[in-house]
Amino acid sequence: xxxxxxxxxxxxxxxxxxATRLYPFEKREAFAHTRGMIKFENAKCNSCSLxxxxxxxxxxxxxxxxxxxxxxxLKCILCGACVLACNKAALSMVGEYAGLQVDKxxxxxxxxxxxxxxEKPAA
Amino acid sequence: MEQVEIGVVERGELAAKAAEMARxxxxxxxxxxxxxxxxxxxxxTFDKEYKxxxxxxxxxxxxxxxxxxxxxxxxxxxxxxxxxxxxGMKADGxxxxxxxxxxxxxxxxxxxxxxxxxxxxx
Amino acid sequence: xxxxxxPFGPQHPVLPExxxxxxxxxDEKVVEAxxxxxxxxxxxxxxxxxxxxxxxxxxxxxxxxICSAIHGHAYSEGVECLMGVQVPRRAQYLRVFLxxxxxxxxxxxxxxxxxxxFGFEALFMNAWRLRERILDVVEETTGGRVIFGACKVGGxxxxxxxxxxxxxxxxxxxxxxxxxxxxxxFDTDSSVRRRLEGVGVxxxxxxxxxxxxxxxxxxSGVAWDGRKLGYAAYSELEWTPQIEQxxxxxxxxxxxxxxxxxxxxxxxxxxxxAPEGPVDVKVTGFPKGEYFARLEQPRGxxxxxxxxxxxxxxxxxxxxxxxxxxxxxxxxxLQGCNxxxxxxxxxxxxxxxxxxxx
Numbered sequence: 001x002x003x004x005x006x007x008x009x010x011x012x013x014x015x016x017x018x019a020t021r022l023y024p025f026e027k028r029e030a031f032a033h034t035r036g037m038i039k040f041e042n043a044k045c046n047s048c049s050l051x052x053x054x055x056x057x058x059x060x061x062x063x064x065x066x067x068x069x070x071x072x073x074l075k076c077i078l079c080g081a082c083v084l085a086c087n088k089a090a091l092s093m094v095g096e097y098a099g100l101q102v103d104k105x106x107x108x109x110x111x112x113x114x115x116x117x118x119e120k121p122a123a
Numbered sequence: 124m125e126q127v128e129i130g131v132v133e134r135g136e137l138a139a140k141a142a143e144m145a146r147x148x149x150x151x152x153x154x155x156x157x158x159x160x161x162x163x164x165x166x167x168t169f170d171k172e173y174k175x176x177x178x179x180x181x182x183x184x185x186x187x188x189x190x191x192x193x194x195x196x197x198x199x200x201x202x203x204x205x206x207x208x209x210x211g212m213k214a215d216g217x218x219x220x221x222x223x224x225x226x227x228x229x230x231x232x233x234x235x236x237x238x239x240x241x242x243x244x245x
Numbered sequence: 246x247x248x249x250x251x252p253f254g255p256q257h258p259v260l261p262e263x264x265x266x267x268x269x270x271x272d273e274k275v276v277e278a279x280x281x282x283x284x285x286x287x288x289x290x291x292x293x294x295x296x297x298x299x300x301x302x303x304x305x306x307x308x309x310x311i312c313s314a315i316h317g318h319a320y321s322e323g324v325e326c327l328m329g330v331q332v333p334r335r336a337q338y339l340r341v342f343l344x345x346x347x348x349x350x351x352x353x354x355x356x357x358x359x360x361x362x363f364g365f366e367a368l369f370m371n372a373w374r375l376r377e378r379i380l381d382v383v384e385e386t387t388g389g390r391v392i393f394g395a396c397k398v399g400g401x402x403x404x405x406x407x408x409x410x411x412x413x414x415x416x417x418x419x420x421x422x423x424x425x426x427x428x429x430x431f432d433t434d435s436s437v438r439r440r441l442e443g444v445g446v447x448x449x450x451x452x453x454x455x456x457x458x459x460x461x462x463x464x465s466g467v468a469w470d471g472r473k474l475g476y477a478a479y480s481e482l483e484w485t486p487q488i489e490q491x492x493x494x495x496x497x498x499x500x501x502x503x504x505x506x507x508x509x510x511x512x513x514x515x516x517x518x519a520p521e522g523p524v525d526v527k528v529t530g531f532p533k534g535e536y537f538a539r540l541e542q543p544r545g546x547x548x549x550x551x552x553x554x555x556x557x558x559x560x561x562x563x564x565x566x567x568x569x570x571x572x573x574x575x576x577x578x579l580q581g582c583n584x585x586x587x588x589x590x591x592x593x594x595x596x597x598x599x600x601x602x603x
Contacts, residue, residue: 056304057303153565
C-alpha cells in the first residue's frame with residue numbers, strides 16, 4: 001500500500017505562493033457576465049413597469065404616481081429577467097457585489113437622482 | 124408530446140401488483156401523490172433496465188388509506204411515511220412507521236388540500 | 246447489554262447536511278439508526294401553483310446549491326417534453342457541457358467533505374482549491390458560481406462562443422492534470438484505505454432492492470446510469486457507466502473519482518461536437534398533460550413529475566431527488582457499524598438534504 005501520497009503536494013505548497021487572496025488589499029476581478037448587482041440608471045427609465053412584471057420574486061416595485069423605483073435586495077435573486085425586459089436599457093447587471101445598506105429596500109426617485117444599490121467604497 | 128403510459132390499478136390489487144413487479148426484477152423509483160378535489164392520485168413508478176412502468180391508484184378523500192408495499196419493497200417506507208406526513212393518508216401494514224414524525228413540520232398535512240387554481244387577474 | 250441513544254445532527258461539526266439520526270448504540274456499535282428530516286422543508290412543490298411555469302425554473306434551480314444546474318435542466322426538459330417543444334441542438338450540447346461541469350464541481354466538493362469526515366483536512370483543502378478553478382470557468386460562462394441560471398424553458402439563456410469554448414477546454418485540460426495527484430491519494434493511500442475499506446458494505450442485490458441510485462448503486466456493481474436514457478445530447482456521446490464491485494465506502498469513492506474523469510471527457514466531446522445555431526426557441530402556449538422526466542444528477546437519478554392543466558400554473562410539480570431514494574440504503578448500512586464510522590457512511594451516500602426536503 002502506498003504511504004503519505006499527499007506529501008509531495010503538501011511539501012510543494014510550503015514554497016508556492018498562498019492559495020488565498022489578501023482581501024481587502026487584493027480584490028478579485030469580476031468576469032464579464034458575473035451577476036453581482038442590479039444597476040438602475042434613473043435618467044433612462046420611463047416607468048413602464050415591465051421590470052416589475054417580469055421579476056419572479058416581486059423584488060421591484062414601480063410607483064407611477066410617486067415616480068419612484070424600489071428594489072428589495074433581500075428578495076432579488078440576481079436572475080437578470082428585469083435587465084432583459086427593460087426596453088430603455090435603464091437596468092444592467094454589474095459584476096461587482098453591492099455594498100452594505102441598512103434598509104432592505106432603497107427607493108429611488110426616477111429622473112432626479114441616486115442609485116438603488118449602493119456601490120462599494122473604493123479600498 | 125411524448126405519451127406516458129400509466130396503468131390504473133385498484134387499491135385492493137396494489138400489494139399483489141407490487142409483489143409481481145418485485146419478482147420480475149424491477150426496482151421502485153418513486154411514489155408521487157397529487158391532491159385532486161375529491162381524491163388523491165398516487166402513482167408508483169418502477170424501472171427495469173431503463174424502461175419505466177407507472178401504476179396509478181385513486182384513493183378517495185373520505186377513506187384515505189392505502190395498502191403498504193413495504194413487504195415487497197422495503198425502501199417504500201420513506202415514500203409512504205411522506206404520504207402520511209404531508210397528505211394525511213394512512214398506509215396499512217407499513218413496516219417502519221414513524222406515525223407522522225418522519226418530517227418535522229409546523230402544520231399537519233400541509234399538502235392535503237388541492238391547488239387553488241389560477242386567480243383571476245386583479 | 247444496555248443500549249444508549251445518541252442524537253446525531255442536524256448541527257454537528259462533521260455533518261455537512263441537516264439530517265437527524267437517532268443512533269441506538271450497544272457499546273461502540275450502532276444497532277440501528279432512525280432518520281428524521283424536515284429541518285429545511287420549504288414546500289417548494291406547492292409554489293408551482295402560484296408561479297408562472299416559466300418562472301418556476303428559477304425556483305427549481307434553487308432547490309439545491311450543489312446540484313443546481315441539473316435541477317434547472319430537468320425542469321426545462323420536463324416542461325419541453327410536456328409541451329412538445331423542440332430545443333435546438335446547440336442548446337442540448339451546451340446543457341450537457343454545463344451539466345458535466347456541475348458534476349465535476351459536485352464530486353470535487355464531495356471528495357473534500359469526505360476527506361474531512363475521516364479527518365484528512367489537507368486533502369479537503371486541496372480538492373476544494375481545484376474546485377475553485379472549475380467555479381471560475383462556470384462564472385465566466387454563466388455568471389454565477391453555484392447557481393448557474395443557465396437553463397430556461399426552450400433552451401439556454403446565454404450562448405458560449407466557439408472561441409470561449411476552445412479556451413475553456415485548454416483550462417480544463419490543465420485542471421484535469423492537476424486533479425490526478427489528488428485523486429491518486431483517494432485511490433491508493435494506505436491511511437485512506439484503512440478508514441474506508443470494508444465500511445458500510447452493501448451487496449448488489451441489496452442495493453438494487455433497496456432502491457439505491459447513483460454511485461451508491463454503481464459502487465455495488467450494478468451498472469445503471471440515468472444518462473444512458475439518452476436525454477439532451479447524451480445519446481450522441483461516448484462513455485460507459487463506471488462500476489466497482491466492492492460495495493463499501495472505498496468502492497463508492499473510487500466510482501466518483503472515475504466519474505470525474507468521465508465528465509472531463511464528456512465536456513471535451515460536447516464542446517467539440519456542438520453544432521452552430523440558435524440556442525433557444527420561443528415557447529408559446531401552456532403545458533397540458535403529465536410527464537415524468539428522469540435525469541442523472543451527481544448523486545443519482547432524479548425524477549421530475551410535472552402535470553399541467555392548460556393554465557400558466559402547473560397543477561403538480563414533484564421532485565424525487567436521489568438522496569431521498571438513498572435514505573433506505575443508509576439505514577441499512579448504518580446497522581452494525583462502529584460509531585466513528587457513522588459520518589463516513591452518512592457522507593458516502595452524498596447527502597443533499599435540501600434536495601430531499603425541497
